[in-house]
Amino acid sequence: MHRTAVRTTTALLTAALTAALLGSAPAWGAPDESAPTGSAPATRPVEAFAEDGGISHAQAPTTSPFLAAQQQGVAPVPGDGDVTPLVHGGDPATKLDVVVIGDGYSAQEQEKFRTDAAEKWREMTAVEPYATYRGLFNVWAVSAVSPESGVTGDPDQATVRHTALGSYFWCDGVERLLCVDEKAVERYAAKAPQADLVLVVANSAKYGGAGYNDIKSPLGYEGIATVAGGNAKSGQIAVHETGHSLGKLADEYAYDGQGTYQGAEPAEANISTLTADRMRGQGTKWSRWLGQASPDGGTVGTYEGGGYYPAGLYRPTENSIMRSLGREFNLPGREAMIAGFYRHATPLTSPTATGSRLTAADRLTVDLPVPGTRLHWYLDGRELPRITGRTALDLAELKLTGPRSRPHLLTAVATDPTPAVADPALRSNLTASLSWLVTR
Ligand SMILES: [Zn+2]
Incomplete structure (x- = not known):
């Protein structure tokens, strides 16, 4: 061997x-x-x-x-x-x-x-x-x-x-x-x-x-x-x-002499065989971003050339960082990057492990690593609107009732409301929850 x-x-x-x-x-x-x-x-x-x-x-x-x-x-x-x-x-x-x-x-x-x-x-x-x-x-x-x-x-x-x-x-x-x-x-x-x-x-x-x-x-x-x-x-x-x-993005540049792309619709979010009208009609790829001003300059559309082919494939903007260095991501690229970040990281963490047993004497903190993240609290499934957005709680504030032996389920739900992610399938990764069992 x-x-x-x-x-x-x-x-x-x-x-x-x-x-x-x-x-x-x-x-x-x-x-x-x-x-x-x-x-x-x-x-x-x-x-x-x-x-x-x-x-x-x-x-x-x-x-x-x-x-x-x-x-x-x-x-x-x-x-x-x-x-x-x-x-x-x-x-x-x-x-x-x-x-x-x-x-x-x-x-x-x-x-x-x-x-x-x-x-x-x-x-x-x-x-x-x-x-x-x-x-x-x-x-x-x-x-x-x-x-x-x-x-x-x-x-x-x-x-x-x-x-x-x-x-x-x-x-x-x-x-x-x-x-x-x-x-x-x-x-x-x-x-x-x-x-x-x-x-x-x-x-x-x-x-x-x-x-x-x-x-x-x-x-x-x-x-x-x-x-x-x-x-x-x-x-x-x-x-x-x-x-x-992280973004699973395609290259948006092309090579001279590569000819016209003849293959199937590519998997990547930022190249397509579809022109803007057809993309809008099918509601696929970056159809949600068409016509919007993009951070890399210009308006999102379907620009011919991308995925190494000068023809037959379209890219969302004239010149994003997936085409030339020193540029910004375009809107579809930014959406894919944020979605990629959330495949590895969560919008809600806490030093107290989820599932822990706590009492009314404990203090609970959570962290929201991304600015603008919204936080909602639930007790036994019912929202506690009084403490929306609070990242530190003295659990005595919950004024728990009922038998001492009966644990209550306390849940924190955090959602990043960013408009930079528009695809509902990707948005589902922008929410996370943690739960604890609290007795009085
Ligand atoms: Zn590349």
Whole structure:
């Protein structure tokens, strides 16, 4: 077993290196078909982001030739794998957990890593709907101690540095494409309490990054974004990538020469084969948003070109962040992002576990992480309008009656009333409730 595994790994690495060196990587759109069945592919399609905001595809080897030997289990490295909460909003079961892993930071540079990681989170949360919904997140910084400072390909193609995650520019021959070793990322991500979203921050001021859209980690995260820690524009790369991983959004850009789309209606919420009239008639996709002013500028309609095709597919607006970096999400994109946040996080939490037994002598508090959330209380199923919106209660206020042995069911129901989510099917995730048994 062991020998087979080693030989498979070597074969994969060789194939990846050969593809990278010869520039003979298969066309983007599918993992490398030559990979042995049941194992990881040798390469996978990733997005590359030009400094002018343009987006393209390339093929990234899943392993890196620049991985440091000391991270391969030879000896423990002090501080390696340490986890620091950058933003700690609450129990990982109730929050969307972002794991930020540093690469190319030496033992002496771990504080710099945490500063860079916090700055990336600041860049991401400057964009809506992150700005409004930041209370739904935990952010964990995982230290990866690299023997060398900086990463391969910075400042030039001849520069080689061996690092904890093996990050390197010039991936697949693209200078701004910053690839990483997927298994190393997973090893470090596993050190955080939970990973819903993974961001790799490289110790570099050179613009670059990558979007690994089709990762499905056994840890639960979907997708990896890599960004340059010292480059202020690179945070946009992570925001675009989460449009795929959290929002399940399609790309709204097209390639010349891709022709006319002939396939079935795509699953994603932000591309469609339908023109505005037909979409309105069928009440599907972004029909609820048609004609409305969009945060990325202009009016929501059906703009031809998207999902990589210049014709036959339509996008909701002229130029959202799913088409070019440095832009806002459009209305359908924003709706999908908020819905995605609520797939991982809840609008209502409490330090007192749901189902707990309490008495009239207890005090109960709840938290509403999103501004504007509405809170209603119910006792044995009947609403208590007097305490609507209250997040702290002395349970004596309930003036419970009846036998001391009889518990009453106290329920808090929170709903985010945001008009940014219009689809009733998605709105159902914007409500949460907690209940406690209270005796007098
Ligand atoms: Zn994309």
